Amino acid sequence: xxxxxxxxxxxxxxxxxxxxxxxxxxxxxxxxxxxxxxxxxxxxxxxxxxxxxxxxxxxxxxxxxxxxxxxxxxxxxxxxxxxxxxxxxxxxxxxxxxxxxxxxxxxxxxxxxxxxxxxxxxxxxxxxxxxxxxxxxxxxxxxxxxxxxxxxxxxxxxxxxxxxxxxxxxxxxxxxxxxxxxxxxxxxxxxxxxxxxxxxxxxxxxxxxxxxxxxxxxxxxxxxxxxxxxxxxxxxxxxxxxxxxxxxxxxxxxxxxxxxxxxxxxxxxxxxxxxxxxxxxxxxxxxxxxxxxxxxxxxxxxxxxxxxxxxxxxxxxxxxxxxxxxxxxxxxxxxxxxxxxxxxxxxxxxxxxxxxxxxxxxxxxxxxxxxxxxxxxxxxxxxxxxxxxxxxxxxxxxxxxxxxxxxxxxxxxxxxxxxxxxxxxxxxxxxxxxxxxxxxxxxxxxxxxxxxxxxxxxxxxxxxxxxxxxxxxxxxxxxxxxxxxxxxxxxxxxxxxxxxxxxxxxxxxx
Numbered sequence: 331x332x333x334x335x336x337x338x339x340x341x342x343x344x345x346x347x348x349x350x351x352x353x354x355x356x357x358x359x360x361x362x363x364x365x366x367x368x369x370x371x372x373x374x375x376x377x378x379x380x381x382x383x384x385x386x387x388x389x390x391x392x393x394x395x396x397x398x399x400x401x402x403x404x405x406x407x408x409x410x411x412x413x414x415x416x417x418x419x420x421x422x423x424x425x426x427x428x429x430x431x432x433x434x435x436x437x438x439x440x441x442x443x444x445x446x447x448x449x450x451x452x453x454x455x456x457x458x459x460x461x462x463x464x465x466x467x468x469x470x471x472x473x474x475x476x477x478x479x480x481x482x483x484x485x486x487x488x489x490x491x492x493x494x495x496x497x498x499x500x501x502x503x504x505x506x507x508x509x510x511x512x513x514x515x516x517x518x519x520x521x522x523x524x525x526x527x528x529x530x531x532x533x534x535x536x537x538x539x540x541x542x543x544x545x546x547x548x549x550x551x552x553x554x555x556x557x558x559x560x561x562x563x564x565x566x567x568x569x570x571x572x573x574x575x576x577x578x579x580x581x582x583x584x585x586x587x588x589x590x591x592x593x594x595x596x597x598x599x600x601x602x603x604x605x606x607x608x609x610x611x612x613x614x615x616x617x618x619x620x621x622x623x624x625x626x627x628x629x630x631x632x633x634x635x636x637x638x639x640x641x642x643x644x645x646x647x648x649x650x651x652x653x654x655x656x657x658x659x660x661x662x663x664x665x666x667x668x669x670x671x672x673x674x675x676x677x678x679x680x681x682x683x684x685x686x687x688x689x690x691x692x693x694x695x696x697x698x699x700x701x702x703x704x705x706x707x708x709x710x711x712x713x714x715x716x717x718x719x720x721x722x723x724x725x726x727x728x729x730x731x732x733x734x735x736x737x738x739x740x741x742x743x744x745x746x747x748x749x750x751x752x753x754x755x756x757x758x759x760x761x762x763x764x765x766x767x768x769x770x771x772x773x774x775x776x777x778x779x780x781x782x783x784x785x786x787x788x789x790x791x792x793x794x795x796x797x798x799x800x801x802x803x804x805x806x807x808x809x810x811x812x813x814x815x816x817x818x819x820x821x822x823x824x825x826x827x828x829x830x831x832x833x834x835x836x837x838x839x840x
Contacts, residue, residue, distance in 0.1 A: 346657065349653045367539070385493060391478055397428060405436070406484055410489055420470065422463065424462055463564050467564065479596070480748055482595065484594050502586065503546045504589060505551040506550045507530045507531070508594060510523045511598075512751060515598070524714060527699060530590070543577060548571070560582050602813040610728065617735035695714045723809050771814035774807045785801060
């Protein structure tokens with residue numbers, strides 16, 4: 331029995347320390363990205379030229395049951411300033427509800443105004459969004475393909491500011507930054523905006539400056555048609571067809587330009603179940619893409635070691651969720667197994683590691699909102715802990731996604747419902763779509779109460795250094811689970827939250 335106990339102790343300790351070390355390495359990569367972000371001289375200028383003759387552009391609008399936002403989308407795209415004879419708009423509609431009729435009427439109205447806009451409908455959603463884009467590509471006439479999802483509102487000058495980058499023949503993709511129409515709608519949208527700003531303002535910009543691989547985000551960007559064809563076209567064997575295509579395009583020798591100073595407004599999910607479904611799709615698709623492409627990237631002799639390493643961090647980022655979950659589950663067994671060494675030593679080891687990871691995450695998002703918000707950064711800085719808590723709260727949801735990818739479990743492509751919610755309340759009688767939810771929220775609730783118990787124990791035992799981290803994790807699980815229950819039953823009653831900055835940031839004296 332003693333031998334078995336010692337083997338178990340060593341095994342759990344090895345797993346625990348491995349999780350800590352790997353998560354710390356991911357944390358160090360965030361510091362490196364911030365370093366690249368602050369290194370102004372590293373920015374790549376891929377083109378200072380302009381086309382003498384503008385290229386022909388096809389704008390693709392992939393939609394599926396977008397009753398609330400279809401009019402806003404089509405009208406904004408039809409107002410884009412670009413020579414009419416060089417512009418084609420495709421409405422790629424897979425809708426099964428009244429969205430199809432609305433889209434047809436809008437297309438007809440705009441065609442009567444002389445706009446070259448076409449409506450393409452598929453009765454079967456083969457390949458989902460990738461399949462719709464692939465189908466549209468076969469009918470397209472443009473040399474460049476612009477893509478906008480249903481919840482985006484491109485500015486009138488989008489094309490005039492982006493097409494000239496393609497005068498450099500090695501440019502395959504130009505990606506603009508996402509901005510947020512309803513950033514201030516609730517604490518949920520504020521937290522989401524911080525998470526997305528971290529990706530765009532730090533990750534995308536830093537990888538662009540460092541000349542590493544980065545990704546096309548599936549919308550708010552332009553792709554050279556030839557680069558799509560040369561790299562194997564749209565493929566739907568992953569749930570993140572955009573990430574997959576952008577890596578294959580770069581592996582074919584093309585470059586991606588990221589434009590941090592050009593933004594396209596988009597709507598954030600106001601329902602946490604929609605947010606979790608979106609995160610599940612991104613985590614599973616990202617893992618599928620890693621399994622599909624990363625072995626070839628690592629074996630590619632033409633790529634530098636730096637590109638391979640950063641591609642690994644990028645494509646394997648979602649593995650941090652099962653590692654974090656494992657760390658959480660092993661905390662109590664570690665405390666029990668190592669009582670003989672003194673719990674204080676275990677606490678110290680874990681505290682150093684968790685502090686490193688948490689500080690790196692906070693610094694990452696702090697740098698993002700300082701860059702994004704300018705003088706208004708104080709309005710959001712106090713919501714960074716909520717963003718971190720939200721990331722912790724969806725760890726079970728995203729671990730499930732990673733495991734489904736590893737086990738090759740096929741699941742449906744679940745779209746994120748959009749409701750054109752900016753400021754006003756969403757009333758129940760107008761709801762046509764309800765986001766699906768899973769019973770993971772029960773596990774999240776149990777974990778929330780488990781960490782509440784751990785927090786109380788830490789207070790009792792005097793382990794005060796652990797309390798802030800335990801509170802963040804506990805709040806994340808309770809926030810995610812309780813909001814899932816509320817939104818699944820009373821989604822028409824948006825929960826408003828206290829504006830923390832109003833209470834914690836002193837107003838200037840006049």
